[in-house]
Amino acid sequence: MTAITAPSAPRVAIIGGGLAGLAAAAALVEAGWSVSIYEARRRVGGRAASFEDPVTGGLVDACQHVAMGCCTNFLDLCRQTGVADALRCDRTLFFIAPDGSxxxxxxxxxxxxxxxxxxxxxxxxxxxxxxxxxxxxxxxxxxxxxxxxxxxxxxxxxxxxxxxxxxxxxxxxxxxxxxxxxxxxxxxxxxxxxxxxxxxxxxxxxxxxDVFVPLEPLGTLFGERIAGWLEQRGVAVHTGVIVTGLDRGTDGRGQAVRCGDVEHSFDAVIVAVPWRQAGRLVPDLVPTADESLTGSPITAVHLWFDRPVIDLPHAVFLGFTSQWVFRGDESQNADPGYCQVVISASRGLLDGDRQRLLETVVEEIRHTFPAARAARLTESRIVTDPTAVLSVRPGVDAVRPRATTAAGNIFLAGDWTATGWPSTMEGAVRSGRLAAEAVGTALGRPVTGMVADLPKGWIVKAIVGK
Ligand SMILES: Cc1cc2nc3c(=O)[nH]c(=O)nc-3n(C[C@H](O)[C@H](O)[C@H](O)COP(=O)(O)OP(=O)(O)OC[C@H]3O[C@@H](n4cnc5c(N)ncnc54)[C@H](O)[C@@H]3O)c2cc1C
Known part of the structure; x- marks a missing residue:
């Protein structure tokens, strides 16, 4: 695949290669723009990331991510970039009551x-x-x-x-x-x-x-496949590059992305990093957001048993410390005895006692899944992201900024910006697409990014309004 960018195409720099940055890049490159992504980590994908499995040496997701059928823009990005084959659609939710039923x-x-x-x-x-x-x-x-x-x-x-x-x-x-x-x-x-x-x-x-479960590690899906799709179309994906500042003119407009001593000039820039980092790069453009937004932690407990223990693809626990368990998927080359327990809003969980958390979660798995009772736990790992998602508290929408800023050619994206969605992969993709559309409008070359929500039938409209 050769680059489709015209030689005279406006240059857009995207700071941050999470889903927001990737979605913005995909929309812009398809509209013929010249796009460069600057990502601090070794791989793109941001918080939707994987680490190396100590048992198999393959990739394990830092935390299981799922999307729902209503996530139309996330699912569309997966179709656009050719990775939709790596999502399994599950229609059944399994609930496990406190008595194990x-x-x-x-x-x-x-x-x-x-x-x-x-x-x-x-x-x-x-x-x-x-x-x-x-x-x-x-x-x-x-x-x-x-x-x-x-x-x-x-x-x-x-x-x-x-x-x-x-x-x-x-x-x-x-x-x-x-x-x-x-x-x-x-x-x-x-x-x-x-x-x-x-x-x-x-x-x-x-x-x-509907629940969409990735069948490949997120590091492969976003970090390699979507990155590869973008590169094939001419996007310059710079990983391991920390943007240390933005050079601005006296009128406030952005001129260049600074990475240490190196500068990269641009016609427009999308700042697609979380709010604290955005507050450091463009403090005058996100003052309220930087001070008043709060993150919520999510904990993933990774368990490796010496045999398969979970007989469901995933299940929601009711009234347990564990909230949602996922079985390792064979197509991910996961170890057959691997499973992951996800606990949202995990601040102060069991007074921060990690050993107690591990014992509690293993006991709950054994209580619920008989095959786990005779199984030996061979490996475990607890991963907590303290600011996994934006805490969507009352009043938060009033301080989530829009994509456009007072600086004309500087735009904001990220799951924390004003998308109308909670801080999710769908929110991130929407924010990137909204930012790409805003860049197009500002520079007079329209870009189409967003797709429609699932249509509401007349009964639903009668209940909730349009
Ligand atoms: C534990 C956990 C579980 C989750 N579960 C789900 C789920 O099941 N379903 C769901 O829909 N969502 C889930 N989410 C939320 C989802 O991961 C995020 O909403 C989404 O990935 C955010 O994307 P983003 O692009 O806005 O930000 P990020 O993914 O944070 O991307 C920002 C990027 O900017 C880079 N960066 C920051 N500063 C700089 C700099 N100065 N220079 C260069 N690069 C920089 C960062 O390295 C990062 O890659 C979960 C999140 C976590 C952490």
Missing amino acids: RAACTPSRLLPAPLHLAPLLLRMKHFTLTERIRLGLGMLRLARYRVGATGGPGTAAAWLAAIGQPPRVIEYFWRPVLESALGESIDLVSVEAARKVAVDGFLAHPQAA
Whole structure:
């Protein structure tokens, strides 16, 4: 594949090769722009990264990442860059109740939204019929929530309690589902963020809640395959290069990216790094965000047993310390005895006692999966990212900046910017595509990046509005 960039094409520098930077680069290079990515780490992919497996020597994801059917821009980026074959679509969510009983819940493909959720609710045998009806009504009420409807912003947990959701429904449905989707405790997230999950992730469309699981390590998928796709089209992907500053003119416009003593000039720059790093590079353009945004931690407990122990592809734990377990996928060349437990909003987890955390998680796996009882744990690793995602608390949307800035040719991207989405792969890809479109508008050469959301049927529109 040869470069499609015209010799006179405007030059765009992208600082940060996470999904936001990669999505921006893909949109711009396809529109014929000259694009350079500057990424501090050895591989692109950012937080969606892998490390070397101590058992097999292959790559293991630092933390399991999944997307949902509603993540239309992330899925479109995977199609655009030819890696969609490496995503498996699972329609069934497995819930494990505190007594170890299992519920396999699959939304209907045939019933129109939101009735497609009826089979899912019916299969939640760990709830009484009354609890299931109240859960369904609570979801509809959340979907109809309007900002200010309850007299001011509040947290999701407080709002759910205030509308009378039963404590068991809050603990065994809302908490695990919302915390996995938002990466933050329901005691802290806003009602708006919870509503986004309920509407876009469940109610809107029969495929909205599909779970897409990568079949290749993220380091291969993004760090090699998408990087390779971009390079084949002429994008200069510089890895292991830390951008130390931006040279600006007296009018504030960006002129060059500085990497130590080396400078690279550009016509436009997209700053696609997390908010703290953005605050250091362009402090005048993200002042409020830099001070007022907070991260939420996610912990992954990696376990290697001497034999296969998990008989489900993945499962959501209800009322355990563990929140979501994933079996190593054979197609990833994972060790057959490998599994990973993910715990969102893990600040202060078991008072930070890592040995206790390991023992607790292993005990829960043994309690739930009989094959694990006789298995020997041969290796383990606990990985916590303290600022894994932006904490989507009440009021956060007021300080998330848009892609365009006062500096004219400097643009912002990243899962923390104003996309209307929580801090996820979808949010990151949207931000990159929005930034690419903004660059195109500013320089008078339109770029198309964004694709549409899943269409809402008329019943959903009648419930939630357009
Ligand atoms: C543990 C964990 C679990 C997660 N689980 C999920 C999940 O299941 N589903 C989901 O959708 N999302 C998940 N996420 C969130 C998802 O990973 C992020 O939302 C997304 O990857 C963010 O992409 P980004 O491009 O905005 O930022 P980043 O991925 O942070 O990319 C920014 C890049 O900028 C680089 N950089 C920073 N400073 C400089 C500099 N000065 N010079 C050059 N380069 C620089 C960094 O090295 C990095 O590569 C998870 C995140 C974590 C950490």
